């Protein structure tokens with residue numbers, strides 16, 4: 612079976628994890644701080660706060676921006692549930708909005724219409740690693756005094772007008788889960804240029820304690836700590852950071868290869884009947900998944916591909932039709948139409964030429980013979 616995604620991991624990651632074992636300091640410590648420094652340098656941002664998952668990064672970002680009970684957060688419905696649960700976790704209300712069919716990114720005009728007095732934040736998703744219309748969204752945020760929080764779970768390595776995503780907004784959240792562009796095994800981080808927000812985030816990730824454990828042990832009064840804010844146990848461990856540090860060294864080649872597969876798919880599928888490829892800017896995208904739209908028989912297509920030994924994904928089932936979020940549900944005609952057309956095809960660094968060929972061949976075969 613050709614998997615949908617697979618991390619490129621090996622001896623180098625193991626060796627770095629072994630180094631952590633030798634220190635006997637498995638939790639948050641020097642590996643995490645080094646990882647944060649490397650992320651800051653790579654993105655060109657002042658602060659990177661490493662945490663346990665992308666979901667916890669979003670939760671912390673919302674909480675640090677002061678989003679809470681009675682507030683509304685505008686968010687596209689077509690995203691992973693990891694974007695939505697943190698909104699519920701801080702006691703706010705998700706206000707689902709539409710996406711653009713050609714990119715699956717937020718429909719800014721639609722989002723604008725949903726702004727009320729209660730809107731405290733807009734959570735944008737850079738779908739598939741392709742930046743959304745971030746200039747326009749940041750402008751709205753400034754004008755209406757609304758926080759703009761970027762769910763950049765898909766977009767580590769993506770850029771906009773020469774600047775890396777996560778380096779110029781207020782708060783951006785990355786995921787380093789097993790199948791993301793960069794993996795730590797599990798992990799995430801929040802980036803910001805605000806020293807004040809960074810301080811809050813650092814405290815919140817460690818139960819609201821004003822100095823983390825490592826610093827306490829370096830301190831003469833090593834037993835002393837103060838709890839100064841509401842917080843969570845969301846910090847990253849040295850083990851996860853050790854994996855991420857090795858991944859970062861090879862990250863350039865990861866993105867290069869992912870992009871070359873995406874270009875090859877695009878060039879091929881643009882000439883295949885009944886397929887809509889998503890609009891992309893190859894100089895900005897850091898591709899996480901490869902999603903296409905099929906106008907008819909999507910589910911039959913999935914079954915056919917699986918029978919050929921090819922894994923297929925759906926990114927995503929809209930959240931406004933999920934049982935838990937029904938109470939927040941309003942009709943979203945574009946999202947409801949488009950999600951029935953989307954499928955994601957295999958995309959990962961170690962994909963062989965033969966595997967790419969097989970995916971291309973099977974998709975074409977279905978479109979020409981089986982539809």
Ligand SMILES: Cc1ncc(COP(=O)(O)O)c(C=O)c1O
Pocket residue numbers: 664665666667690691693694736762764765786787788798799
């Ligand atoms: C768009 C989006 N947001 C948030 C998340 C949550 O990240 P994590 O799985 O690291 O919690 C994901 C993970 O797949 C995601 O795709």
